Amino acid sequence: MKKVVKFGGSSLASAEQFKKVSDIIRADESRKFVVPSAPGKRFPDDIKVTDMLYNCYRTASEGKSIKDSVEKIKARYNEIINGLGLDLSLDYEFEVLEKNFIDQIGVDYAASRGEYLNGIIMANYLGYEFVDAATVIFFNDDGTFNASLTNEILSKKLESVERAVVPGFYGAKKNGEVKTFSRGGSDVTGSIVAKAIKADLYENWTDVSGFLVADPRIVNNPQVITTITYKELRELSYMGATVLHEDAIFPVRKEGIPINIRNTNAPQDEGTMIVESTCKKTPNIITGIAGKKGFTAVNIEKDMMNSEIGFGRKVLSAFEENGISFEHTPSGIDTMTIFVHQTEFEEKEQLVMSAIHKYASPDSIELETDLALIAVVGRGMKSNRGTAAKIFEALAKANINIKMIDQGSSELNIIIGVRNEDFENAIKSIYNIFVK
Numbered sequence: 198m199k200k201v202v203k204f205g206g207s208s209l210a211s212a213e214q215f216k217k218v219s220d221i222i223r224a225d226e227s228r229k230f231v232v233p234s235a236p237g238k239r240f241p242d243d244i245k246v247t248d249m250l251y252n253c254y255r256t257a258s259e260g261k262s263i264k265d266s267v268e269k270i271k272a273r274y275n276e277i278i279n280g281l282g283l284d285l286s287l288d289y290e291f292e293v294l295e296k297n298f299i300d301q302i303g304v305d306y307a308a309s310r311g312e313y314l315n316g317i318i319m320a321n322y323l324g325y326e327f328v329d330a331a332t333v334i335f336f337n338d339d340g341t342f343n344a345s346l347t348n349e350i351l352s353k354k355l356e357s358v359e360r361a362v363v364p365g366f367y368g369a370k371k372n373g374e375v376k377t378f379s380r381g382g383s384d385v386t387g388s389i390v391a392k393a394i395k396a397d398l399y400e401n402w403t404d405v406s407g408f409l410v411a412d413p414r415i416v417n418n419p420q421v422i423t424t425i426t427y428k429e430l431r432e433l434s435y436m437g438a439t440v441l442h443e444d445a446i447f448p449v450r451k452e453g454i455p456i457n458i459r460n461t462n463a464p465q466d467e468g469t470m471i472v473e474s475t476c477k478k479t480p481n482i483i484t485g486i487a488g489k490k491g492f493t494a495v496n497i498e499k500d501m502m503n504s505e506i507g508f509g510r511k512v513l514s515a516f517e518e519n520g521i522s523f524e525h526t527p528s529g530i531d532t533m534t535i536f537v538h539q540t541e542f543e544e545k546e547q548l549v550m551s552a553i554h555k556y557a558s559p560d561s562i563e564l565e566t567d568l569a570l571i572a573v574v575g576r577g578m579k580s581n582r583g584t585a586a587k588i589f590e591a592l593a594k595a596n597i598n599i600k601m602i603d604q605g606s607s608e609l610n611i612i613i614g615v616r617n618e619d620f621e622n623a624i625k626s627i628y629n630i631f632v633k
């Protein structure tokens with residue numbers, strides 16, 4: 198049994214957190230490959246080391262002295278090293294870092310040092326081999342991730358070591374230039390390492406006990422989702438549920454490796470299992486609810502629209518040519534509505550509307566702003582009757598007007614549009630009707 202364990206920034210913010218992490222790793226023989234993030238916040242107003250690095254690099258770019266900010270970053274690491282009682286000095290590493298910041302060798306290099314240095318400490322503390330991600334994780338010249346080269350080199354390298362620490366978040370181009378994933382990207386590294394070693398499980402340790410059925414800022418103490426499929430997770434994270442980096446599912450999903458979200462501060466909790474498919478029934482029919490505010494509906498009307506071949510294509514080309522992606526397009530006989538992100542659309546609204554007129558000659562176009570979309574997601578909906586009825590009942594009881602309904606034929610989710618101001622109440626009422 199081989200497991201990859203990734204620890205997020207809050208799990209590694211202090212020596213005390215490092216000790217919890219080491220207890221977790223030592224409690225299970227199969228936790229052989231460790232992917233650390235950079236130290237995160239120790240308390241709510243604290244600054245993540247990654248942000249300190251970005252700021253420090255910017256200060257250097259303005260030609261100002263970075264002595265103080267480098268010292269502050271160093272102090273974060275020394276606090277950990279001393280708290281763990283390690284015989285380790287990062288003095289040389291910080292000399293190199295400071296010089297490279299002044300020489301402005303790259304902002305991605307700057308950001309990556311958070312994980313790099315944390316990886317050195319972690320490897321030293323655990324007695325595992327340190328594998329610099331810049332030597333095993335590769336990006337193409339255009340900045341995209343090079344999955345095949347990475348898998349080839351990384352799997353070969355990790356075959357030759359029993360236990361290793363591979364820092365998260367970064368890799369390098371073939372010319373050695375360091376490149377990072379987008380923020381939160383250590384999750385992606387964990388997944389890539391899991392694929393390379395053909396892990397049985399990818400454990401992603403964070404500061405929550407898994408995915409919640411609904412946003413805890415809206416629903417009081419929501420239930421934890423025990424098992425979720427990759428598809429369900431895609432739907433929920435697209436709609437704003439963030440625990441795991443969106444791209445982290447792709448490398449492991451293809452290999453059939455499950456991801457287990459766990460809580461470093463509550464290791465006894467089982468967390469959430471993310472799997473390709475499962476026979477396990479969801480306890481509440483629905484798996485989760487997520488949503489976003491800030492949509493505009495572009496309502497287009499034209500008599501005899503239903504018989505005009507190519508009407509939809511003409512309308513959508515007006516959005517495409519202005520670089521605007523659409524979310525949903527519910528339609529009627531003579532109407533078609535396009536849901537778009539309000540802020541994105543606002544900038545180009547007149548251009549888009551004149552293009553719709555030019556290509557599709559509609560009778561009228563009306564805009565409705567300040568709408569929210571809510572996704573009710575669940576593999577359990579497919580075999581159950583009355584899910585939509587229950588949602589509508591909940592919303593009617595809460596006196597909420599439904600602006601739009603959309604259910605794909607996969608029956609995995611139902612999307613509901615409501616006014617922004619009804620958003621929180623709508624989520625609460627849907628949660629309450631399903632979750633007992």
Ligand code: ASP
Pocket residue numbers: 205206234235245247248311365366379380381382383384
């Ligand atoms: N340290 C990076 C960030 O703050 C990457 C990560 O934590 O996954 O975004």
